[in-house]
Amino acid sequence: DTAAVSVVGGDFPQEYLDLLSNRNINLQGVEIVKEGKTFFWSGRYHNDMNSRDTLVTELNTLADFNPVVPSEYKDANVVMLGNLHPIVQSSVLDQMTSKPDLVILDTMNFWMDSALQDLHNVIKRVDVITINDEEARQLTGEYSLVVAARKIHEMGPKYVVIKKGEHGALLFHNENVFFAPALPLEEVFDPTGAGDTFAGGFAGYLAKTNDFSFENMKNAIIYGSTLASFCVEKFGTERMVNLSNEEVHKRLLQFKQLTQFEIELS
Amino acid sequence: DTAAVSVVGGDFPQEYLDLLSNRNINLQGVEIVKEGKTFFWSGRYHNDMNSRDTLVTELNTLADFNPVVPSEYKDANVVMLGNLHPIVQSSVLDQMTSKPDLVILDTMNFWMDSALQDLHNVIKRVDVITINDEEARQLTGEYSLVVAARKIHEMGPKYVVIKKGEHGALLFHNENVFFAPALPLEEVFDPTGAGDTFAGGFAGYLAKTNDFSFENMKNAIIYGSTLASFCVEKFGTERMVNLSNEEVHKRLLQFKQLTQFEIELS
Incomplete structure (x- = not known):
């Protein structure tokens, strides 16, 4: 829904x-x-x-x-605030009649340059922020992403997702960190929209499973990365339009094979 | 031994x-x-x-x-050829009285510029090559690391390890690919020797376990990444000298937590 x-x-x-x-x-x-x-x-x-x-x-x-x-969506349990002016993002939250279980916010350097205080005001109100590595550094003045994530965490969000494009994405929650690589592809045809596709897949997975634990957030990151890996294969929305469940399933398996290992810790 | x-x-x-x-x-x-x-x-x-x-x-x-x-090492089963002139690397192989089970070669752009044919001659003779991303691109003329790895594979090595520094390492074997991230650290103090530490940990793990399957190569990549993550924390060999088994074990667990997930593929 x-x-x-x-x-x-x-x-x-x-x-x-x-x-x-x-x-x-x-x-x-x-x-x-x-x-x-x-x-x-x-x-x-x-x-x-x-x-x-x-x-x-x-x-x-x-x-x-x-x-x-x-009106029928004013009690939504998951709200994803797309990358717009932080005042516009805030106004969406103001319209909710009940507190959502999860609010996710996407933002970018443009709003840090032009509306920093408004951005801080809305960041306070969200559970998850998605932001790229350079923007995380700009927002905090810290080069280390570990330190940057901690500082953003202190600004409000319990979960901090740092997107690194072809170098994958990091999820921070208190002292926990999870990393999902981007799938290595033969060719990246058009990366436009990959970040939005990631955010959509991430939010959609959480909304569908209705489980906002750190363990399930990991899966949401993997799911978002999987969808983003399709987005870049063709121009615009072309690849997404024809995407089948079978293809998504197959690629989730590829992600598993890409990162899962069985080392014995003796 | x-x-x-x-x-x-x-x-x-x-x-x-x-x-x-x-x-x-x-x-x-x-x-x-x-x-x-x-x-x-x-x-x-x-x-x-x-x-x-x-x-x-x-x-x-x-x-x-x-x-x-x-003489007592001329029948070693694992040989790691460090990053030296390819003729020097070849001369080590020439001295072996029996064919090693596994030969690993590290190299760099310097030899591609100055001794390309000699480099190709030694690459033909090895099972595993470790190389960084820019060097893989230089050696093959391919931007995509997936395509570059396939071309290096065709030059001889069954396994291609592409090191991406703070962005982790990729292992390619036929159509299989495995990715290990670098551990996100609070501070990188001195990256000098991280690549060598990675290679040493990788080769040492394989020599110790004596299992050269793709599955165990994954573990070797994780082990090498774990050791490299210590190397960068202090200057020179300082951190490695005092490293305990307990610390290595703890960090291997961190690597597991960093990348392992349990997504249901329905």
């Missing part, structure tokens, strides 16, 4: 809305501004596919987006 | 030789050139501790080193 709250312009292709509806995602909360244009981004990736230069960012309809949470 | 074959100058501190002897490492094959100087390297690490500039390299006694394998 999943709903999206977002905004698009009249230019947004109906087929993408249909794609979500057909997967039983409730789109009541998606505002369509007929005369407006959808958010647009373009960029150029470097040879390592792990860093990029932004060419164009147009906020368009996102610029003055006021999210309205549909 | 371990022996070292190497060369040092008269300036080499006796305490380091004693350190090895006291750990039951046979040093018959270590030549001491009294009037010579030991190999010397110094460098400066960048902020990320994962890249560095070499300031001084003096080969000294290594420059015209002719390794002599002591």
Whole structure:
């Protein structure tokens, strides 16, 4: 029982809305501004596919987006706050009639530069933060990711997920740490959206299993990494549209083989 | 039953030789050139501790080193060829009276630039190669490490270990791949020797267990990563000298907790 709250312009292709509806995602909360244009981004990736230069960012309809949470979703137990202005993220939490069991927040350096205090205010209110390595360093002023995670933990979130692109992702919780690699691929075709796919897979797995323990968070990290590994194989959403459960299952097995070992500790 | 074959100058501190002897490492094959100087390297690490500039390299006694394998070690079952000129590496293999069960080779970009054909000649003769990511790319002209590993595999070695410093290490064998992360540390004090420590731990684990299956290679990678994680915590060999079995055991457990998960594949 999943709903999206977002905004698009009249230019947004109906087929993408249909794609979500057909997967039983409730789109009541998606505002369509007929005369407006959808958010647009373009960029150029470097040879390592792990860093990029932004060419164009147009906020368009996102610029003055006021999210309205549909009444039947005001008691959702898992809330994923996408990477938007922290005031917009806060306003979603303000609309909830009951405290969600789990609030996950994604953010980026742009908000650290332009709205740091607002960002700190919303970070206080969340259970899990997902952030990349450079952003974790910027937010805390610490080079060591272990120390950075501890400082972010002190800002509020019980769980800190640090994304390292092709170098995998780390999950921190008190003194515990878990690491999931990215699957080594023959070719990375287009990394755009891999971070969002990771976050979606992570949040979706937690919402579906309804288990927010550290052990299950590990699985959610693996699940998110698995989905992200598909995203980068083709352009845009192309690979995700045709993805089957069997393919996901097979790749989860590959992740197991990639990292699991049986060393005897005598 | 371990022996070292190497060369040092008269300036080499006796305490380091004693350190090895006291750990039951046979040093018959270590030549001491009294009037010579030991190999010397110094460098400066960048902020990320994962890249560095070499300031001084003096080969000294290594420059015209002719390794002599002591007769009682000419039938060793595991041979680790350290990162030296490929002709020197080949000459060690030539001295073996019986084919070792496992030959491991470490190399670097320097030999690719200066002795590529000799390097190819020795690579053909080994079972396992350890190499870092940039060097794997240089040797094959392939950016993808998956493709690079396959090409190196075709050059001879059945197992290809690609070291990625703080980003861990990959083990390739036919279509199988295994990944071991580096342990996330509070502080990396001095990464010098981490790669050698990894290689030593890897080879030592295999020699001790005498099992050269892919499954046991995984454990060897984990063991090597565990030892390397200690090496970087203090300067030079300082941390390794005082290392206890209990500490190694505890850190192996940390590695297990860092990567092992129990996802249900329904």
